[in-house]
């Protein structure tokens with residue numbers, strides 16, 4: 001998705017179909033790091049491609065790893081525990097799964113091999129604590145300096161240049177005594193040590209001891225599981241003591257598959273529980289064989305009423321009990337996915353209480369405060385404390401613009417509020433409301449295609465799917481305007497002229513005459529036309545350029561006067577009205593095809609201006625043209641389009657008239673977006 005200020009999701013009524021999950025973030029970043037540190041090459045299949053994994057890959061490249069990227073796999077040539085560079089400045093975005101383990105691994109390697117590495121991130125990363133990990137690294141004898149505030153990134157790890165005569169980690173690091181680390185703020189500190197300390201392995205084992213209760217244990221289990229895949233079997237004693245065996249060496253497994261992301265699955269499990277009433281929602285990528293703790297979200301969703309069938313690596317979800325059952329749940333084991341339960345609570349009878357979630361406060365945002373505020377914006381009653389949240393569903397839902405705090409999970413889980421027509425058993429007396437998600441591209445952190453995936457499995461009442469029409473004469477710039485508006489709003493785009501032009505092109509190719517109405521209608525009804533962003537395909541062939549030929553446009557104008565041709569193309573146009581919305585341009589979008597459109601724009605420009613624009617376009621393409629001839633042709637086409645008895649070109653009664661003769665494209669786009677904002681319920 002492009003960088004857009006918001007995405008409006010219309011009220012949703014049902015969901016079914018198949019979702020393919022992106023790779024697990026937690027597994028991907030651990031595997032990328034392990035593959036980067038180990039000896040030999042590792043081929044990684046289905047790794048997540050998102051902001052968090054890109055910063056990890058960029059860091060590994062900066063450290064000297066060679067990485068070959070293929071279509072669905074990556075091959076990383078590991079450093080074999082030897083740094084390829086001795087100085088680097090790594091930018092790690094807001095990826096805790098990159099910052100914590102890289103800090104530990106580089107501190108340990110710099111201590112024995114020398115070097116200087118600076119680690120920084122986005123402003124929010126600089127508010128996320130790392131002091132407990134650094135305290136543990138300092139016990140070991142690593143050198144870590146704060147470059148900003150004490151206890152938070154940015155920071156620098158360094159070590160004296162390696163002495164090759166005596167070199168060897170055990171001469172530098174104090175690994176004889178157990179290393180103590182706090183486990184009650186973030187489990188990533190322990191995971192980071194577990195991933196880094198094998199690099200300091202020597203003739204004796206290394207022991208880590210956890211102070212305080214270890215939270216988010218399942219994430220540590222992922223770490224242990226992947227360490228084992230790379231040849232290191234850690235001894236675990238009551239989740240308090242972890243022993244890395246003597247002479248541990250990372251060994252590449254050669255090849256490794258990354259399973260789908262279980263936290264990302266939670267949004268679709270919830271969606272199925274709320275909206276898969278008739279047919280199930282299949283979620284491919286995780287199942288009962290998953291090594292991710294968030295797969296336990298399935299049990300929580302079942303407790304609320306979901307019907308879930310688990311395969312080895314896929315799930316099938318249906319609505320079971322509905323309205324959902326309110327629950328009171330300790331969420332320590334599923335901190336990330338638990339946010340999704342907070343949104344499911346909007347669809348439950350009674351008050352849902354989620355406890356043991358203090359770690360929410362130090363994640364991508366202060367998630368307890370953020371969720372409380374946004375759920376209240378939707379109309380829910382919320383109580384929140386240091387480590388709990390309590391949600392009672394809205395009596396009346398409010399159309400809300402959801403702030404997302406640059407936190408992917410806030411955007412994804414709260415998008416499900418768009419299922420509000422189903423709340424309270426689907427009573428039609430509840431006014432269905434759209435939901436606006438601000439800064440939707442924040443999902444790029446872990447699930448770049450989240451909204452496209454969501455929209456591919458949900459259904460809304462047609463009347464609830466917004467349509468903006470842009471009609472106007474040829475060369476008025478309506479195509480440019482409409483596609484820019486569609487892009488800004490994240491809506492689908494229909495260039496209805498392309499359908500008439502494609503009919504004309506097909507008719508020319510098939511030798512169907514311009515006066516053979518029935519023959520032309522058959523051609524129109526059988527068009528295999530695909531309008532993709534920036535490309536039109538006819539029967540699989542890219543015809544984008546060809547459709548713009550003057551003779552094709554002229555024939556399109558002629559044949560579009562036939563009622564049977566127009567009727568044959570009607571269905572093709574109507575089916576573009578899909579979630580989340582549509583911007584359609586043409587001649588009769590606002591008058592005939594979408595007479596109930598939410599905003600109708602009639603775009604004009606003087607014939608002289610339009611002739612000039614067309615002239616410029618043709619010259620740019622290297623086609624010589626005469627401006628007076630073009631103007632005469634435009635006027636003739638206007639006359640034909642306006643005077644035909646069926647669907648003549650004219651503004652709808654309720655259209656906003658926009659003359660763009662003196663406006664830049666951006667000014668026209670802004671004028672339409674501003675008219676659109678005024679019609680939306682978000683204030």
Ligand code: DC
Nearest residue numbers: 474496497500556557560586587588
């Ligand atoms: O918008 P355009 O220039 O690509 O359209 C090509 C021809 O198709 C135009 O001359 C008239 C016809 N047309 C139509 O009749 N109704 C529409 N909705 C769109 C185009």
